Amino acid sequence: xxxxxxxxxxxxxxxxxxxxxxxxxxxxxxxxxxxxxxxxxxxxxxxxxxxxxxxxxxxxxxxxxxxxxxxxxxxxxxxxxxxxxxxxxxxxxxxxxxxxxxxxxx
Amino acid sequence: xxxxxxxxxxxxxxxxxxxxxxxxxxxxxxxxxxxxxxxxxxxxxxxxxxxxxxxxxxxxxxxxxxxxxxxxxxxxxxxxxxxxxxxxxxxxxxxxxxxxxxxxxxxxxxxxxxxxxxxxxxxxxxxxxxxxxxxxxxxxxxxxxxxxxxxxxxxxxxxxxxxxxxxxxxxxxxxxxxxxxxxxxxx
Numbered sequence: 001x002x003x004x005x006x007x008x009x010x011x012x013x014x015x016x017x018x019x020x021x022x023x024x025x026x027x028x029x030x031x032x033x034x035x036x037x038x039x040x041x042x043x044x045x046x047x048x049x050x051x052x053x054x055x056x057x058x059x060x061x062x063x064x065x066x067x068x069x070x071x072x073x074x075x076x077x078x079x080x081x082x083x084x085x086x087x088x089x090x091x092x093x094x095x096x097x098x099x100x101x102x103x104x105x106x
Numbered sequence: 107x108x109x110x111x112x113x114x115x116x117x118x119x120x121x122x123x124x125x126x127x128x129x130x131x132x133x134x135x136x137x138x139x140x141x142x143x144x145x146x147x148x149x150x151x152x153x154x155x156x157x158x159x160x161x162x163x164x165x166x167x168x169x170x171x172x173x174x175x176x177x178x179x180x181x182x183x184x185x186x187x188x189x190x191x192x193x194x195x196x197x198x199x200x201x202x203x204x205x206x207x208x209x210x211x212x213x214x215x216x217x218x219x220x221x222x223x224x225x226x227x228x229x230x231x232x233x234x235x236x237x238x239x240x241x242x243x244x245x246x247x248x249x250x251x252x253x254x255x256x257x258x259x260x261x262x263x264x265x266x267x268x269x270x271x272x273x274x275x276x277x278x279x280x281x282x283x284x285x286x287x288x289x290x291x292x293x
Binding site for chain 1: 127129132136137141142144148158161162165166169170227228231250251253278282285
């Protein structure tokens with residue numbers, strides 16, 4: 001297959017080529033990528049903290065609502081106490097199942 | 107891996123380490139590819155300091171996007187595509203910085219034979235490149251300085267093959283017209 005490009009121009013570009021090699025350039029890029037790495041780590045930590053804060057707030061609300069439902073049952077009768085206990089255990093089981101998923105996301 | 111071991115390792119292995127977040131491995135990649143990337147930016151920018159800055163930006167972007175690299179063996183082409191993209195973004199953002207009006211360009215000096223003229227020839231070619239529109243310049247540089255085919259240029263720029271072919275042809279034609287009378291083009 002023939003070369004579709006002008007050979008004289010090709011020669012001119014080849015003759016004027018420079019191949020700079022400079023450790024200072026490598027160092028400058030390394031400084032910038034390290035900074036980048038720190039910024040990424042801090043951003044991830046902030047996002048993680050935000051997600052945890054939201055999760056904790058949601059957990060607090062759920063607990064408050066749960067106590068509102070369960071507490072009267074515990075004071076009502078033996079059947080009420082049993083129901084309250086089952087609800088509390090069910091809540092703990094849900095937490096145990098969901099916690100790893102939430103942690104994996106952060 | 108120690109810096110000595112990294113220096114002797116195959117590029118695909120160094121890329122694989124860098125993808126895992128190894129900064130020393132990435133520094134080794136910068137060391138190996140800086141010549142290509144800085145030369146590309148120098149041709150495209152004309153201004154050496156600005157070219158250095160854009161070359162650094164390209165490496166930083168490569169570091170950010172390294173996890174997206176599909177094949178470690180394609181690192182060179184992938185890095186070049188990032189560099190072209192960085193330059194094109196700059197050309198769109200601040201075109202005045204990359205295009206010098208013809209009236210502001212001094213006439214090239216007539217050339218005589220001898221190695222002392224190499225610097226002058228380099229300067230004239232650099233000035234002539236600055237006269238080209240951004241798409242022509244990037245296509246001509248990739249074709250003639252980097253030795254890429256039309257298809258590879260289309261891949262690096264994301265432009266249709268026809269657009270690349272016409273940009274290379276038009277750009278080369280303008281370069282020839284500009285350089286021929288001064289005598290440094292034809293040997």
